[in-house]
Amino acid sequence: MKKKISLILTVASLLFIAPGCTNLDEQVLDETLNANLAPEEAANGLIAPVYSLLPNLFQHTTYFALNEISTDEAILPYRGGTDWGDNGIYLALHQHNTTSTDPNVTTTWNTLAQAISRSITAISGLKTSTASTAALYSAEARGMRAYYNMVMLDMFGIAFVKDDPNVESVIIRGDEAVKYIESELLAIEPVVQLKSAVGPGRLNKAAVWGLLARLYLNAPVYRNIYSPTFTFPAEDMDKVITYTDKIIASGQAKLSADYFSIFGNANHNNEELIFAVDQRADLNGHNRMAYFSISGDQFPLAAYPAANGTDGPAITSDFYQSWVQAYGAVDPSRDPRFYKQNMSVYTNAADTCINDSDYKINRGILRGQQYGALRVNGAFVRCPDGKLKVGKLTYVTRNRSDLAVNFSELIDFTTAGSNYNTGFRVEKYEFGSESNTGRNKGDADIVILRLADIYMMRAEAKLRKSNDAASALADVNFVRASRTATLAPPALTTMNLDLLFRERGFEFYWEMLRRSDMIRFGKYEGKWTEKTNADVKKRIFPIPQTAIDGASNVAGYLKQNDGY
Structure with missing residues (x-):
């Protein structure tokens, strides 16, 4: 499988993207799909670009930032008056x-538009392909076009309908967009393969079922995005239940006993994943999800003394307090999803010398004083026996050795709340084992759909349909x-929509x-931090102003969303 995907992505590098993104036009170099390529190679060259922009979409500053920093789960201040100002x-x-x-x-808009364009190019090119994979690849491209349109609908309130690369796209919204995406996913569902055949990095049958369930669950929002309240029709909720039932009954995914292995460097083979961004190192993935939050003085890899974090976003105090309120007198670390200790020095101060192979930073939500590999003049300090020396970290890289890497609950936009060490940090994804800069060569696949969400969506549909x-x-x-x-979280005794929202968090x-x-859940207009x-x-x-300006030659084609 690795060799096949690597070949596909190599061929994909020959693709040329036209500079205009809004009209979804794209050109393919003649040399890419000419008679010199065998039909199977040409088909690979068409389908690869459909997937290859997923890592770009799931960047820390794009899809992640827009969907997390806009919420009560994450906040990114202007740190120390020097970092992450970015014009506010x-x-x-x-x-x-x-x-x-x-x-x-x-x-984010441009990446989605290019991804839709690449899907259209693949669908068009595969119509005349004689490759044995043509029908399957065509279904995958069509399904991915639906997925990208679903993300576009979720974030920007519109979807693009286009089959012929030479014809202008039709823009649709609301219920029309929901029905279009639904019809596309239903059309390809019989054709795509099982996850057991293609893995989580390609669109598979369980992934299509999961996307349909997610679509039906959010359809009331998509149909009337500005509604003061949402009504969840029983018909929609029945469909959520139907498709989540299908996934659970199929046996194509299993819940992981180890929560953090879902986000580990070997997670491509974790059975909980249903659909994910293939990030294995030989596919040139990025490590941004692991590096974004941790300190610039945390160096997670013994082999690479230049690979560190960047003191980016942290969780808000509001989100942290939801854990505190749930567990009362018990520390939230009781929940194995909250925290995983990997370095014994946190509980045994004498453990300051570690074998390189055993050195791993902690995972989950990181609080308080942080420990890690100590550096002097860019090199790691060694114990007399050659082991890695670990100890309390300070902000040496910022010439602030007086400031401990001691993460506080306080984080806001005040001067005190915007220092380098404010806010509890998140290291959910494992730091890539070969990421020599901290930014590149990620190993962990980025989750799009996993089985826990299937159970949670089914639970929500049952609550919304009939309580x-x-x-x-x-x-x-x-x-x-x-x-x-480890010790599993304790069972809950009651359930309602507010508790389910908390549990999803x-x-x-x-x-x-x-x-x-x-x-x-009706929480987005609330107050936090x-x-x-x-x-x-x-x-x-x-909608980006550049996109509207680019479409200005067609009167009324692209209208700015209300409120902007």
């Missing part, structure tokens, strides 16, 4: 004051009880689901 875009994002000139909004709290509670507790690698924090969850804006028009993002 992250402050505005958290406060729901984003504008149509935000470069991260523009990059079947007993069945919803059973699904939630089944997920909780599955984390048996515990299970899926920083997995880029929070924004859509908050909107669906530095956010007071209650404008429902901010549920979706502005």
Whole structure:
């Protein structure tokens, strides 16, 4: 499988993207798909570009930032008055004051538009292909076009309908867009293969079922994005239940006993994953999800003394307190999803010398004083026996050895709340083992769909349809009880929508689901940390001004979203 995907992505590098993204036009170099390529190679060259932009989409500053920093789960201040200022875009994002000139909004839009364009190119090219894979690849390309349009609908409130690369796209919204995406996924569902045949890095049957379930669950939001409240029709909820049932009954995915292995460097083979961004190192993945939050003085790899973090976002105190309130007098680390200790020095101060092979930083939500490999003049300090020396970290890289890497609950946009060490950090994804810079060569696949979400969506649909709290509670507790690698979280005794929303936060924090969850549960107009804006028009993002300007030659073709 690795060789096949690597070949596909090598051929994909020959693709040329036209500079205009909004009209979804794209050119393919003649040399790519000419008679010199065998039909199978040409088909590979068509399908590869459909997937190859996924790592770009799931960057820390694009899809992640827009769907997490806009919520109560993450906040990114102007750290120390020197880092992450970026003309105030992250402050505005958290406060729901984003504008149509935000470069991260523009990059996200352009990536989605290019990905839709590549899907259209593949669908068109595969129509005449004689390759044995042509029908399968065509179905995958069509399904991925539906997926990218679903993300576009979720974030920008529109979808593009286009089959002929030479014909202008039709823009649709609301119920029309929901029905279009639904029809596309239903059309390809019989053709795509099982996950056991193609892995989680390609669109598979369980992934299509999961995307359909997610579509039906969010359809009331997509149909009327600015509605003060949402009504969840029984027909939609029945479909959520039907497709989640299909996945669970298929046996194509299994809940992972070890929660953090879901986000580990070997997670491509973790059975909980249903659909994911293939990030194996030989595919040139990125490590941004692991490096973004941790300190610039945390160096997670014994082999690479230049690979560190960047003191990016942290969780808000509001989100942290949801854990505290849930566990009361018991520390939240009781929950194996909250924290995993990998270095014994945290509990045994004498353990300051570690074998290189045993050195791993902790995972989950990181609080308080941090320990790690000590550096002097860019090189790691060694114990007399040659082992790695670990100890309390300070901000040496910022010439602030007086400031401990001691993460505080306090984080906001005040001077005190914006220092380098403010906010509890998140190391959910494992740091890539070959990431010599900390930014590149990620190993861990980035989750798009996993089985826990299937159970949680089914639980939500049952609550919304008939307030079947007993069945919803059973699904939630089944997920909780599955984390048996350590002591599993205690079973809950009651269930309602507010508790389910809280539970989704515990299970899926920083997995880029929070924004859509908050909107669906009626929480997005609430107040947290530095956010007071209650404008429902901010549920979706502005269409980039460059896109509107680029389409200005067609009157009325691309209209800015309300409120921007």
